[in-house]
Amino acid sequence: ARHRLLDSLTKVNAELSELFKTLFGGGKAELKLINSDDPLTAGLEIFASPPGKKLQSLSLLSGGEQALTGLAIIFSVFLTNPSPICILDEVDAPLDDSNVSRFCELLRHIVTRTQTKFLIVTHHRMTMSQMDRLYGVTMAEPGVSKLVSVDLQTAETLREDE
Amino acid sequence: ARHRLLDSLTKVNAELSELFKTLFGGGKAELKLINSDDPLTAGLEIFASPPGKKLQSLSLLSGGEQALTGLAIIFSVFLTNPSPICILDEVDAPLDDSNVSRFCELLRHIVTRTQTKFLIVTHHRMTMSQMDRLYGVTMAEPGVSKLVSVDLQTAETLREDE
Amino acid sequence: MFRHLRLAGFKSFADTAELDIEPGLTGIVGPNGCGKSNIVEALQWVMGETSAKQMRSNEMDDVIFSGTSSKAARNLAEISLILDNEQKKAPSEYNDRDEIEIARKIVRGKGTNYRINNRPARARDVQLLFADSATGARSAGIVSQGRIGAIIGAKPDERRTLLEEAA
Amino acid sequence: MFRHLRLAGFKSFADTAELDIEPGLTGIVGPNGCGKSNIVEALQWVMGETSAKQMRSNEMDDVIFSGTSSKAARNLAEISLILDNEQKKAPSEYNDRDEIEIARKIVRGKGTNYRINNRPARARDVQLLFADSATGARSAGIVSQGRIGAIIGAKPDERRTLLEEAA
Numbered sequence A, B: 001a002r003h004r005l006l007d008s009l010t011k012v013n014a015e016l017s018e019l020f021k022t023l024f025g026g027g028k029a030e031l032k033l034i035n036s037d038d039p040l041t042a043g044l045e046i047f048a049s050p051p052g053k054k055l056q057s058l059s060l061l062s063g064g065e066q067a068l069t070g071l072a073i074i075f076s077v078f079l080t081n082p083s084p085i086c087i088l089d090e091v092d093a094p095l096d097d098s099n100v101s102r103f104c105e106l107l108r109h110i111v112t113r114t115q116t117k118f119l120i121v122t123h124h125r126m127t128m129s130q131m132d133r134l135y136g137v138t139m140a141e142p143g144v145s146k147l148v149s150v151d152l153q154t155a156e157t158l159r160e161d162e
Numbered sequence C, D: 001m002f003r004h005l006r007l008a009g010f011k012s013f014a015d016t017a018e019l020d021i022e023p024g025l026t027g028i029v030g031p032n033g034c035g036k037s038n039i040v041e042a043l044q045w046v047m048g049e050t051s052a053k054q055m056r057s058n059e060m061d062d063v064i065f066s067g068t069s070s071k072a073a074r075n076l077a078e079i080s081l082i083l084d085n086e087q088k089k090a091p092s093e094y095n096d097r098d099e100i101e102i103a104r105k106i107v108r109g110k111g112t113n114y115r116i117n118n119r120p121a122r123a124r125d126v127q128l129l130f131a132d133s134a135t136g137a138r139s140a141g142i143v144s145q146g147r148i149g150a151i152i153g154a155k156p157d158e159r160r161t162l163l164e165e166a167a
């Protein structure tokens, strides 16, 4: 079990160094086992530095930089051991527009690489416009949800008259 | 001290029952002291029900409903004892467009009622368009922040080419 | 693998709702509180989630539609997930068909039960079926609302489970 | 009351930056990581915040500009806040002027000091000046990033401070 954990750390870090650069347009990130020599009881620390900035602890990064770093880690773990489905619930909420578009490009890249099916819950107009198809959830009757398949136009109005 | 705390609970709840209706377009919310008869050691529990839904514990509310409830509470405390400045850092991030516009209407209402000055950090296009003036923060040199005053047009492009 | 989800009586979905899970990127949109995250939880639930807390609930019965000012509460919630099994990669006893249907039902006060292709099954059987394809209710690929913030804010020894998932 | 903020050498603001605080709604916008929340912290710091943790830092020296790949680190950070005192509502010793200037400086390894209208002051004096006007570094009206989520997720006895603020 120790060997397997160390092995997966190496693989995840290999993915992470690529993915972090894709999401941030540069910089570097790494996961390290700390607090113990035995991987089975050690903790996992995250080191990240956006492009042009010094390597620092996570708490100094901004809200959006932390969210993007978290996404890079999730996707690195995912690509190390891909599964048939990936579900993301408003992971783009803290991101600005340029990070949202980098996030969408990465999704496209993962879909072609792994044939994974994605379900993506979002409020971002830009993310919506990059989807292959959209489902709208409405509560025409308060407290009762209905699911309808919508096109981008309707989704836009769904956002407006909510 | 006990008396003062009970007094402020009554005032905050009076504000909250109005503000919750404004932000949610109906429904009700209330704060209650629990776990002890002595207000100085009791806990503060939040009860909220969006329009058409049953009164329930906070954990059953959605991400956006919790954020909107939190905002209503913050503003109720603020209006009970108004201060000359209010600073909000991306409080609109989990909100959909219709809740963002109700949030902006409430800000306008508070400005006229209390003469408070607001500093509002946001990524939402709609919130930006409701501001009286905008400051842009840029990092033309990576890692070094500069502050410039911008108009809505420039702020839009700031979002785009980030 | 995943093809189709059907939910009835689960959380805010009082009536039956159907969702096709197709290749590529499927977006789920709608106002705050309309039921988007409930769909994510429906998928985790049918894949064998046993903790009510993961369902943002105090007890598992809380996932059954609890009624509104104009609609009575339900006493039953059921979710069915259809998987594609054309490549016959599933455990051998399910390979007699091109599809596998996993169903989970809960009746208020009476507990929950599972069925695979309409035959009774245990939570364990369902969990194993998904574990074999590197997925499941707690898979790293299912990122519920607020989970990224929780990973960033967690203590280092709480994050080790992420690595275990990749192994 | 609040009129003007000037920051130099504070966090990512290596050089001097000035912000007029005018009536109504002032928006602060910009990409992720550009320094918006650092401005909010600058205001909390000059109002007398004594905890490095509230500044997302391990020690207070971390608020001094720490350099980039092309700019050297600074050894000093200074923030000045100008308050309007036309109505002479401040404590009497400051009522000789229409404006009050609060300044806070930190020198790497040497600690921090405060000045009010260019005369040395203690943290206590600055904190009291703001407390009299129902504001301050920890005021309910200063909602830092993620604070609403923390209030919702807090245990009931951790939330009591909210009421104390309203009293």
Ligand SMILES: Nc1ncnc2c1ncn2[C@@H]1O[C@H](COP(=O)(O)OP(=O)(O)OP(=O)(O)O)[C@@H](O)[C@H]1O
Pocket: A050, A053, A060, A061, A062, A063, A064, A065, B143, D010, D011, D012, D013, D030, D031, D032, D033, D034, D035, D036, D037, D038, D039, D062, D063, D064, D065, D066, D067, D145
């Ligand atoms: N002492 C320091 N010296 C230099 N840079 C610093 C210092 N402290 C923090 N920073 C930098 O400031 C940046 C964070 O800024 P801030 O949190 O204000 O971003 P933001 O504009 O609020 O972003 P977001 O939209 O993601 O919340 C970090 O990238 C960090 O590197």
Ligand SMILES: Nc1ncnc2c1ncn2[C@@H]1O[C@H](COP(=O)(O)OP(=O)(O)OP(=O)(O)O)[C@@H](O)[C@H]1O
Pocket: A143, B050, B053, B060, B061, B062, B063, B064, B065, C010, C011, C012, C013, C030, C031, C032, C033, C034, C035, C036, C037, C038, C039, C062, C063, C064, C065, C066, C067, C145
């Ligand atoms: N057992 C239940 N019966 C009826 N309604 C329920 C039940 N459990 C939860 N709900 C309702 O579901 C709603 C939450 O839905 P959900 O969290 O899916 O919203 P969401 O679309 O994700 O919103 P957001 O965009 O704010 O995250 C709550 O308002 C809650 O009242």
Ligand SMILES: [Mg+2]
Pocket: A089, B062, B063, B064, C036, C037, C038, C145
């Ligand atoms: Mg949600």
Ligand SMILES: [Mg+2]
Pocket: A062, A063, A064, B089, D036, D037, D145
């Ligand atoms: Mg920020």
